């Protein structure tokens with residue numbers, strides 16, 4: 001399973017890249033707004049740090065506006081993947097991007113039928129939001145299971161990108177279900193490596209190592 005980092009914070013991206021733990025980056029307007037910087041500047045800088053798919057979202061909601069933005073994003077860097085909303089207009093734009101050779105990440109997916117449409121439109125990635133489904137008293141991971149099954153049934157090439165990840169169990173479940181990618185906030189990446197028994201065990205090894213004759 002590939003790991004993307006879900007942030008627009010360059011410090012977090014640099015640190016995760018330094019650790020060698022990430023294969024790509026996903027951004028969205030809410031994450032970029034937190035930086036106080038221009039979206040284009042942020043994406044350009046990310047492209048200098050990470051050599052992998054970097055999702056940059058369109059802000060328009062109509063087909064012509066989305067396509068104008070998608071074409072502009074595609075010119076920024078070969079690694080930019082255009083993020084489009086899961087609407088009828090977004091699906092139409094997804095198909096055009098596919099025809100033009102631009103990779104897409106269809107976002108805001110909350111149902112298996114939406115994911116089916118995105119795959120039929122030729123999306124490179126589908127982003128089901130598991131955390132937000134959990135927040136609405138549904139089990140987000142059931143959706144991942146359904147999408148993985150449907151894509152397998154028909155041999156769709158669209159990669160399942162588990163998004164809206166809130167905790168390490170989401171990551172583990174995504175891996176168990178065979179999702180292609182998990183996009184993870186920096187805090188959760190850190191949590192993945194932690195276990196209290198690792199800390200206790202390491203402290204004991206360090207203490208005992210002092211007793212080894214030098």
Ligand code: G3P
Pocket residue numbers: 006026027028129131132163164165183
């Ligand atoms: O990038 C989309 C997604 O990961 C958003 O997560 O936590 O805002 O639901 P969240």
